[in-house]
Amino acid sequence: MADLVLENLTINYGAVAAVENLNIHVPSGEFLTLLGPSGCGKSTTLFAVAGLNHATSGTIRVGDKVLFDGKARNTVPPERRNIGLVFQSYALWPHKSVADNLAFPLILRKMGKAERDERIREALGLVEMLPYADRFPFELSGGQQQRVALARALVYRPPLLLLDEPLSNLDAKLRERARVWLRELQERLNVTTIYVTHDQAEALAVSDRIAVMSMGRMRQLGSPREIYERPADSFVADFIGSSNFLDAKLVQNGADAAQVRLADGTELTTPPGRAAQDGSVVVAVRPERVEVVSEMGPNCMRVMVEQKVYLGSVWQYVVRAGAVEFRIQTTWEINDPSVIVRIPAEHCALFAEKFVGT
Amino acid sequence: MTDISDTGASRQPIDRSRLIFWGVAALTTVLVAGPIVPIVIQAFLDKPLYDSSAGLTLGNFTRLASEPGMARVFFNTLYFGLLTMVLAQVFGAVMAVLVGRTNLPGRSWMGEVFIWPLFVSNLVIAFGWFTMYGPSGFMTLAAKTYLGAAPWNLYTVTGMGIVAGLSQAPLTYLMCLAAVTKADPQLEDAARSAGAGPFRALWSVTIPMIRPAVIYSAVLNFVVGIEMLAIPLLFGGPSGIQTVTTFLYDKGINAAVRPEYGIVGAAAILLLILVALLVWLQGYLMQASGRFVTVRGKASRPSILDLGKWRWPAFAFVFAFIFFTILSVFGGIFMRSAVTFLTPLIPFWKVLTTANFDLVFESSTYVRSIVNSVLVSTIGAAIGTFFICVIALVARRSEFRYRRPLEYVALFPRSLPGIIAGLGFFYAVIWLPGADMIRGTILVLIIAFMVRYIPVGFGAIAPALAQIGEELDRGSRISGADWWTTVTRIIMPILKPALFSCYALLFIHFFKEYVTAAFLYQPGSEIIGTTMLQLVAQGDNGPVSALATIQVIITALFVIIARRLLGAKIYG
Numbered sequence: 001m002a003d004l005v006l007e008n009l010t011i012n013y014g015a016v017a018a019v020e021n022l023n024i025h026v027p028s029g030e031f032l033t034l035l036g037p038s039g040c041g042k043s044t045t046l047f048a049v050a051g052l053n054h055a056t057s058g059t060i061r062v063g064d065k066v067l068f069d070g071k072a073r074n075t076v077p078p079e080r081r082n083i084g085l086v087f088q089s090y091a092l093w094p095h096k097s098v099a100d101n102l103a104f105p106l107i108l109r110k111m112g113k114a115e116r117d118e119r120i121r122e123a124l125g126l127v128e129m130l131p132y133a134d135r136f137p138f139e140l141s142g143g144q145q146q147r148v149a150l151a152r153a154l155v156y157r158p159p160l161l162l163l164d165e166p167l168s169n170l171d172a173k174l175r176e177r178a179r180v181w182l183r184e185l186q187e188r189l190n191v192t193t194i195y196v197t198h199d200q201a202e203a204l205a206v207s208d209r210i211a212v213m214s215m216g217r218m219r220q221l222g223s224p225r226e227i228y229e230r231p232a233d234s235f236v237a238d239f240i241g242s243s244n245f246l247d248a249k250l251v252q253n254g255a256d257a258a259q260v261r262l263a264d265g266t267e268l269t270t271p272p273g274r275a276a277q278d279g280s281v282v283v284a285v286r287p288e289r290v291e292v293v294s295e296m297g298p299n300c301m302r303v304m305v306e307q308k309v310y311l312g313s314v315w316q317y318v319v320r321a322g323a324v325e326f327r328i329q330t331t332w333e334i335n336d337p338s339v340i341v342r343i344p345a346e347h348c349a350l351f352a353e354k355f356v357g358t
Numbered sequence: 359m360t361d362i363s364d365t366g367a368s369r370q371p372i373d374r375s376r377l378i379f380w381g382v383a384a385l386t387t388v389l390v391a392g393p394i395v396p397i398v399i400q401a402f403l404d405k406p407l408y409d410s411s412a413g414l415t416l417g418n419f420t421r422l423a424s425e426p427g428m429a430r431v432f433f434n435t436l437y438f439g440l441l442t443m444v445l446a447q448v449f450g451a452v453m454a455v456l457v458g459r460t461n462l463p464g465r466s467w468m469g470e471v472f473i474w475p476l477f478v479s480n481l482v483i484a485f486g487w488f489t490m491y492g493p494s495g496f497m498t499l500a501a502k503t504y505l506g507a508a509p510w511n512l513y514t515v516t517g518m519g520i521v522a523g524l525s526q527a528p529l530t531y532l533m534c535l536a537a538v539t540k541a542d543p544q545l546e547d548a549a550r551s552a553g554a555g556p557f558r559a560l561w562s563v564t565i566p567m568i569r570p571a572v573i574y575s576a577v578l579n580f581v582v583g584i585e586m587l588a589i590p591l592l593f594g595g596p597s598g599i600q601t602v603t604t605f606l607y608d609k610g611i612n613a614a615v616r617p618e619y620g621i622v623g624a625a626a627i628l629l630l631i632l633v634a635l636l637v638w639l640q641g642y643l644m645q646a647s648g649r650f651v652t653v654r655g656k657a658s659r660p661s662i663l664d665l666g667k668w669r670w671p672a673f674a675f676v677f678a679f680i681f682f683t684i685l686s687v688f689g690g691i692f693m694r695s696a697v698t699f700l701t702p703l704i705p706f707w708k709v710l711t712t713a714n715f716d717l718v719f720e721s722s723t724y725v726r727s728i729v730n731s732v733l734v735s736t737i738g739a740a741i742g743t744f745f746i747c748v749i750a751l752v753a754r755r756s757e758f759r760y761r762r763p764l765e766y767v768a769l770f771p772r773s774l775p776g777i778i779a780g781l782g783f784f785y786a787v788i789w790l791p792g793a794d795m796i797r798g799t800i801l802v803l804i805i806a807f808m809v810r811y812i813p814v815g816f817g818a819i820a821p822a823l824a825q826i827g828e829e830l831d832r833g834s835r836i837s838g839a840d841w842w843t844t845v846t847r848i849i850m851p852i853l854k855p856a857l858f859s860c861y862a863l864l865f866i867h868f869f870k871e872y873v874t875a876a877f878l879y880q881p882g883s884e885i886i887g888t889t890m891l892q893l894v895a896q897g898d899n900g901p902v903s904a905l906a907t908i909q910v911i912i913t914a915l916f917v918i919i920a921r922r923l924l925g926a927k928i929y930g
Contacts, residue, residue, distance in 0.1 A: 091829035
């Protein structure tokens with residue numbers, strides 16, 4: 001097994017920086033997800049690791065083997081990197097049967113027939129596709145093709161597995177099952193895995209750690225829980241799950257807590273944070289973290305219920321207090337025109353500016 | 359799981375992919391530049407190329423300009439090319455719309471007949487026209503006998519232009535047919551629901567969209583006209599009308615004492631520049647064609663327009679065209695090969711003979727030219743397909759730094775008229791040290807033909823290559839295959855149908871070629887085309903028709919086999 005190290009990785013296309021100064025250390029056996037909206041540079045990064053994109057500067061290392069070194073102008077071609085890669089489109093070779101698809105990388109490694117057949121059987125067994133060994137790719141369903149693609153990437157036992165949105169072509173139900181299965185397989189093989197997706201639920205479900213990317217930069221690197229509970233900036237807070245952003249003025253900033261005042265005059269206690277130069281801040285809080293309470297207290301405010309949407313598992317409301325408008329979620333129906341809500345300090349995050357963009 | 363450092367695919371001591379990139383690029387450049395460089399040098403030398411005492415001069419150009427009748431030759435060439443283009447465009451486009459989009463009776467078999475002329479050389483076609491419509495042709499005599507006079511005289515520049523234009527119409531037809539049948543029918547449907555009648559919708563929506571095809575084939579036909587040898591030779595020769603190609607041919611080959619290299623080089627350069635300009639113009643005009651792109655991935659069936667009471671008049675028009683320009687031309691060749699003397703005045707069966715074929719099969723030279731033609735086409739097309747395939751793969755699917763320039767060089771022979779390619783290789787084998795070894799062998803014919811038809815093969819392979827997703831290459835590379843293993847083990851097998859089509863197209867083009875070989879063959883390396891050219895000049899029409907018939911039969915057999923067995927796509 002091997003760890004993957006990206007140091008100061010920068011990838012430019014002409015004048016455009018697709019990836020800027022990326023530093024990630026993925027320990028051996030970890031399942032790391034690169035998460036972000038389209039065009040954030042996550043696939044570009046993945047393909048640079050595979051050697052199918054040319055990085056501009058920085059270093060890519062797997063174990064003690066340097067795959068790319070911008071200073072030494074030293075690039076190992078993709079075929080000598082010994083990395084497994086699963087493509088979004090699966091890229092199964094249409095003229096080869098399932099078994100032949102798996103045999104190709106083994107033949108390239110000059111493996112004898114007996115050992116090859118053993119490896120192919122083992123890999124197809126892993127993905128439960130053994131009965132389909134003689135089929136051709138066009139004879140398989142999407143889910144089956146995805147499994148074969150994974151088997152082909154694993155059959156030569158690479159120390160590093162790269163997955164480029166491998167589940168995005170499956171339907172929703174199958175996708176949920178496949179990600180559980182994928183994670184189990186990865187834990188069993190203990191192969192270092194880099195997973196690219198734009199689906200935050202998928203990322204939260206499968207990853208040891210998530211690197212959230214936007215516009216070529218890494219915004220936050222942490223466990224799913226850290227990313228969700230303690231977003232590093234307003235982009236992460238908005239992209240993972242969804243957040244209310246409340247405009248406020250910083251009243252007092254301490255070591256463990258801060259005091260802010262909302263536009264309607266309500267004062268809230270929040271974790272400490274940085275304010276803009278004029279003292280304005282935004283308070284990020286997730287709709288499902290806002291509590292409906294029976295009486296006023298610290299961090300509480302009275303709000304009018306303006307809009308009500310039934311979402312099946314929850315109810316979602318738009319509530320308003322003066323100029324302050326935000327969303328809350330409950331599991332039961334509110335019938336009163338006005339309620340008291342509490343915004344728990346531990347679920348707030350304070351940012352200097354609101355995330356603008358997609 | 360094992361350590362990363364040594365489980366990768368086996369290391370190559372040298373990077374063979376890079377060697378292949380540079381090797382292919384170098385070979386392509388040498389082959390394409392091969393015929394051009396000696397011509398350019400020769401045009402500025404006062405003595406033959408191989409004469410070491412030759413000095414630089416502009417004299418060839420001044421001589422060319424002062425040569426009596428030279429202006430006339432260039433005027434003839436342009437007028438002939440222009441007339442060819444206009445007639446081919448008008449008839450080809452009209453036929454494409456009628457066959458492709460209306461309920462014309464017999465449209466499927468007539469559409470098939472329409473592409474026959476594309477399979478044979480314009481030497482064969484010209485000979486067929488000559489046999490039927492020449493001064494003592496079958497149709498001419500029939501018209502004189504039954505109508506009193508034949509209202510045509512093909513021994514003029516206009517007559518030549520009519521012959522060339524009508525026989526080039528199938529090329530326009532082929533290109534426009536693709537455009538009218540692949541146009542998105544929803545666009546016409548939209549016009550219909552906006553209130554346009556079916557004819558109006560066709561006229562206002564679909565016809566304008568075939569403009570790129572019309573422009574593209576127009577320039578193509580103009581170029582074909584300018585560089586055509588057979589028709590000007592057969593119809594212009596007897597009345598002393600010359601075009602640039604016949605001028606080059608006469609001066610280069612038929613000059614009694616010794617070929618006048620300098621003036622030939624100068625004229626060749628002017629022709630080369632003219633054609634290159636036209637090809638550039640074609641590319642320039644096609645630039646804005648993006649707004650006409652309507653071809654969707656989804657297969658859709660174009661709606662068929664009901665001609666109503668015009669069905670049969672339209673049929674009469676199309677059938678007359680096919681009958682007079684294709685069926686009778688081929689028929690004339692076949693009939694002429696089976697008789698001693700072709701005339702409507704004597705019943706056919708009274709002059710039947712096998713003498714023409716006997717003559718061909720008894721002559722070792724004629725038999726050799728047939729064998730050589732088959733060899734050049736079979737072997738040459740195989741070598742050509744492989745070479746062009748590798749060029750396409752390097753140009754389109756590699757990280758080679760100069761892949762764009764390579765494609766540009768490889769497609770340059772589009773601007774290289776056959777007569778100039780032949781002349782250039784003729785100079786090159788004399789001029790280049792060591793090249794003399796292949797002089798007068800069929801190898802030099804294969805090389806010259808291959809260079810000339812790189813763009814044809816490239817056009818068959820490149821679109822199919824674009825259909826193959828790049829992840830398939832990437833998947834192979836990451837599995838441990840280098841570039842060469844990837845293209846040979848993954849891409850080429852998937853590309854197989856396109857490679858068959860490329861082979862079939864090259865075979866047909868090599869088999870019908872004659873112009874390029876005119877300067878290159880020697881006793882021993884004759885091909886059908888050059889033998890026919892020689893016999894035509896001597897007026898030996900019997901064996902010419904027999905050879906033409908044999909050529910047509912072999913071509914037809916090949917086309918049937920290629921389509922059935924290999925599933926090759928040849929012209930639709």
